[in-house]
Amino acid sequence: MTPSTTITTTTTFFLFLIYFTTATSSSSTTLDPNQLKALQYLHISTTHDPCTLSTCDTATPFRHLTALRLTDCTADHRLSTAVLTALSTITTLTFYNCHIPVVHFPTILTTNLHSLTSINSLQRLTGVFLSRFHNLTHLYISGDPIKASGIHIITSNMKSLKSVTLSNAHLTGYLPKDWNPKLTYIDFSRNKLKGTIPTSLTLLKSLKVLNFSSNNLNGVIPNSFGDLISLENLSLSSNSITGPIPGSMSNIPGLVHLDLGSNQLNGVIPEFISEMRELKYLNLENNKFHGVLPFNESFIKSLEVFKINGNVDLCYKSSVFSKDIKFGIPPCDKHGMPILPPPATHEPSSLAGDDGGSNGDNGGGYGDDNLEKKSQVNDYRGPSKVALGVSIGLSSMVFLVIFSVLLFKC
Incomplete structure (x- = not known):
């Protein structure tokens, strides 16, 4: 029988991939003996039927694993091509804190895998190695350096890819020009990517999460950015992006998280941001925005996180806000200019x-x-007390001498 698999994706800062298999009928069969041996080779306990703890299919006479998770591996854990061949029925493979050198994956396994996750684990990863997993729908690599000439070589052949995370992987080069239209989640944060954000990215109508933070990106945010109508989480912080916030972003109704901090964005802050009803996180700090802050107190209080400091030419109307609210920017004068602190005086x-x-x-x-x-x-207020005492003493002595002489003559 063929199992029916439901995939649930949680798009938080980390992407956790969990597969649940629903059997069409009950079965008392045990795991395939070759897979039992493979698990024993990996130092995974087989005292009890692994299918009671892991995900298996309902094949007869023996069942087969469809998901495997290796966590906190020791030096005894070793991958081999023979073991991976025995486990070729796996569709979901996860490594967490397993510092294991990669080995050759058999073709049947690279074909069957739909989800591959490695967090602080696989060593000596290359773009060519990852590109062999053509049928992946979910790829999550974090904390594992990848040697590649660019992201394109990794993802270009993954035609079914829906979610990709390549974070803190020492990636260099430019962002891809071509994107899989099925993508709903992209996280390329904490790398060394350079260049501009391609306008082709805005064709991803189903994209919900986009994170390019902590790279070396420059240029402007594309004017067509508002075409990402499904976007809920946007983070472009800690880059060198310039220009204004494009007005088309007002077309994104469900934006919850907007982080543009620590760039070189300029212009005035657009008023439409205060009309984003779902927005809970707003970071615009450390940019070059100028003018008057266009928000009111009720909007700011509706946010869970609000950061605006570090914009030296930006100010706020003190009459609009309570005195207990601190922004980290100065109030405005009657001309809408920042009120500078009084200069130092030397009088x-x-x-x-x-x-x-x-x-x-x-x-x-x-x-x-x-x-x-x-x-x-x-x-400069006069002689000191010591000098004054010495002067008085000397004057007294001179007076006594003169007085003695006059007395003697008399």
Whole structure:
């Protein structure tokens, strides 16, 4: 019999892939003996029927594994082509904290695999090796360096790919120009990718998650970005992206997470962002935005995370917000310009009432400078007590001598 498999995908910061097999009828058959030996070779306990803990099909007379997860492997764990051949019925293969060198995967296994996950595990990965898994729908690699001339060589032949994560994998080169239209999840974060965001990316009408954060991308956000109408999570933070936020992004109704922080974006912040009813996370910090913050207090309070500091030419209308709200940007004057802090003063008369502490909080070393000037002022207020005492003593002695002489003459 052929099993019916349901795939459930949870698109959080990490993508966890779990396959559930629903048997069409009950079966008391045990696991295939060759697969039992393969599991024993991998130091996986076979005391009990593995099908009670793992996912198996309902074939007769022996059942076969359809999913295998290797976690926290020891030095005794070794992959071999013979073992992988015995486990060729697997469609879901997961490695977690298993630092195992890759070996040749038999063709039958690379054909059958629909989901491959490696987190801090497989060593000496190459783009050519990964490209052999033509039928993958889910590929998740995180923390494992991949030697490849570009992402395109890895994914170009994966015609069924729906979810791809290649994070913290030391990838270089440019973003692909061609994308599988079935993609719903893309995470290329924490790599060394360069170049611009291709406009072809905006053809992915089903894309829900896009994460290009912590790379070396530049250029502008494409004007057609609003065509990603299914997008829920967008992160382009920690790159060198320039230009304004495109107005077409107002066409994305379900955006929940928007992270554009630590770039070189400029222009005014568009008002349509406050009309995104699903938005919960907004990060626009450390850019070059200018003008007046277009949000009101009710919108900001509806957010779970809001970051706007680090935009030196941006200000907010203090009359619109409560005094207890701190943005990290200055208030606006009547002309809509940032109110700059008062300049440091060097007039001695202004130091008479200073305590030397409040100015120091304003930066620029004002406190230390004022303390030095106060000392200088004290130096010019007259002779010190020691000098005054010596002068009085000498005057008294001279007076006594003159008095003695006059008394003697008399």
